[in-house]
Amino acid sequence: MFPTPSQVLRQREGTLEDTPFPLLLHSLMVEERTCTLELKVRQREKRIVFEDGSPVGCQSNLLHETLGKFLVEKGKLTEVDYQKALAESISSGLQMGALLIQKGLISPFDLYKQLQANLAHKLLDCFRWTDAKYRLIADVDSPDASVRMNTGQLILTGVANVMPFDAVATHFTFTDERRFGQMPGVDAGLKLSSKDARLFQALRQRPTFNELMERTSFDTETVLRRLYALCLLEVAGFVEDVDERAAKLAAAAPAPAPEPVVVPAEAPAPAAPQPQGTPFSDEDVAARDALVSAFLAHRSKDPFTLLEVPEDVQPVPLRKAFFALADRHSPLRFQTPELREKAESLLAAYAKAFGALSDAEQNLLWRKRRAAQREKERGTTRPSTAEQFRIRTDLLDATTQFEEAKRRLQARNYAGAFEYFEYACDIDPKPLYQAHRAFARYLMKPEAHGRLALQELQEVVRQEPGMEEGWAFLGEVAQGEGQWAVAEDAFRKAFKLNPKNRRYVELIQEIVKRR
Template sequence: MFPTPAQVLRQREGALAETPFPLLLHALAIEERTCTLELKVRQREKRITFEDGAPVACSSNLLHETLGKFLVEKGKLTEADYQKSLAESVQTDVPIGGLLVQKGLISPFDLYKQMQANMAMKLLDCFRWTDARFRLIADIDPPDTSVRMNTAQLILTGISTMMPFDEVATHFTFTDDRRFAQVPGVEGPRLSSKDARLFQALRFRPTFTELQQRSGLDTDSTLRRLYAFCLLGLTDFAEEVDKRPPLAPSAVAAAPMPMPGPALTPLPGTLETVDPSALVPAAATGLPFSDEDEGVKNALLSAFMSHRSQDPFDLLGVPEDVQPVALRKAFLALSDKFSPLRFQTADLKEKAEGLLVGYARAYGALSETEQAALWRKRRAAAREKKVGTGRPSTAEQFRIRTDLLDASTQYEEARKRLKAENYAGAFEYFEYACDIDPKPLYRAYRAWARYLMKPEAHGKLALQELLDVVKQEPGCEEAWYFTGEVSRGEAQWAQAEDAYRKAFKLNPKNRQYVDLIQDTMKRVKR
């Protein structure tokens, strides 16, 4: 049905139009690759770091995806605190997350959860980049933090909610008479109630049409989920499943089937739901021990987030001339402070285990004379480099950060061009804004500018785009108003009246809507 992971990764670079993003993710996970995946499309760029096949970091040149802007958008940080912290971060070269914790603007635990959600958003956005070029790079830059995504959950969520339907239909084809079946013994991601309903319907080995009927889902939802299940190896053509050797009873009993998960939170701009924490490796919950102690929990998360970026001396908090006894005491103290035995919640226990491994490696490195000497030389070289070249000026560092692509800047420029009746120029900049951040408002204005360029040619397309926006975001007043205007132009008076009424309901102070409603009512009666 799909090329093997080894075949997918044989090509070091290419186009996502030919090798879809979820196919790449799955291949990297199965092959357990440690590498960097670079994506580029027009002005946009992203770099995703993988360790043993799992995404652990993602950087992009989109301003709204930076951690600070993300925290502002989520209401976790004010714009004033963000700007002040950003300036201080640039001047001191301290990551903004660390500064926010130092200032008490966010707790380490909450920061870690927001970093998980921020990374999930950046990765899910990649499913839209169907016209991007990709490149696999063997080397990786060790990530500063330790956020790790669940690849299977990421693939299921991304295909179900973000990937354009046309791309799904292009890369997943079969004849109407083909039957599908569950593949026994394959562990899958956590499923929503909708996903679980479809998965259970596969027990009856249905055709696609029968699967729709049994699950009660529409064509779009069914095809998306079936594509994800097949890619993850949970489902295959029935005849292919029959060819597989039967599993031993013990293996079948040991292999957990995908289970329904808890209710998920809405993803802005979509009809679907996404739980960013579901993209983090799942773990069972347990009775807390130190888990309910906010101080201990925050200290653990703070240490865990920073331990990757520290050398052995900084990690253990010892001087370069540390003696064996003091080194051993520092190691034992830290190992006891964050011992995995102190935590019963699996997520916190996992992080404590990760810290313990880091401390053990640092202790092992400094216990060996040659290794300790090598780390001293590295630190000395870093100090000389800093003194010799100097840190980049504040202006230079700000220039790097202000080069980030900002959707709101493109949107404001587009509005200016729209006001000047430069409809082609406005459409171009609304397109840029949608490329960077496909907010419903930006998409509504893009459709409106498209219509104004050539009403006679673009009416149907613009109207369909607007109907998609109001379906996904019923609270977008501008989208309803534009829908009414384009519907009038297409002589669909009843639809125009309904759209104006929806806009008026959202903003009763705008009396223009009353006049428009009355006018369209007269035309409907005619």
């Protein structure tokens, strides 16, 4: 059905038109690769870092995907606080996240959640880059923050909601008589939505595609998207592949062991005493934030900084520092899987650092690295604030493109406006930008682009029914195309969203007279 992961990764570079993004993600996950995936399309660039097949970081040249702008967009940070923090981050060299925690603008726990959401947002955006070029790079710049994505969940969400449908239909083809089923013995660790679960359960009946649509009552697009993702993740497949896998599992299964002879005991053994210790810290906000803060920062620290010891530390103080930190963030103090997993990762990092500093050769190596870094910092001239701001403003900003496009639209430069609305949509495909792009496309050449603009605007208002501009543009284009019923309905919806605009009433009255 799909090429094997080794076949996909044999080619170090190519295009997402030939090798779609979800196929690349799945191949890197199965092969457990640690590498960097570079994506480029026109002016946009992203570098995704993978560790053991899981995305752990993504650098992007899109302004709205930076942490500060993302927090403003989500209402977690005001624009004023963002601008102040940005200026201070540039002048001090502190990372934005650490600075926000330091100023009390966000808690470590909330920051971790937003870092996860920001990474997911950056990666899901890549599913629409179907015309991008990609390159696999062996070098990895490990991100400072300890955030990791579930690749399987990312593939399911991206294919079901973001990837253009024509790309799905192009890369997932089969004949009408082919039947599908659930693949045995595969656990992708997926959290299925109600739609996903309903479709997955229907696969038990081994249906054809048309039967799957009938049993779920879903449309073609909904079924094809989810079926493509589930088959790519190998939790579903053609029935012949399902049967072949089931036969292999049955052949590999060990013979059942004979039942042991049970000898009744004279008396039941006493119950093991329950451990008596510190109560769980999950509900302790201070303890939880301290754990998450340490977890977020530990990747960027060397062994000395991580264990909070000087370079000339002796064995006894080193051991005491290790035990103190291991106890402070002990996994036994946390009950929820999410917090316990972070505590276990920290404990492993502390143990690794302790082992490195306990070894004379590694200890010397780390001290030499520190000395070299200090020399480098002394010989490096720090860029001025103005220079750093110039570097930051090289990021692609959709808002700037959108404002320039609106100025051109007001000046009746429709081709120029369309070009800049296209840039804005490339950077950030908001429905508002898409609505303006469709309207500019129509004004540029009404006789040629009317039908396409109408389709685009109908899709926009379906996605964003509360957008006044979308309905107003739809009314204008439908009126120009002679679709009076559609135009009247659109203007009525625009008027309902903004009753103060009496122009909608005049347009509706004109249409009623004409009809």
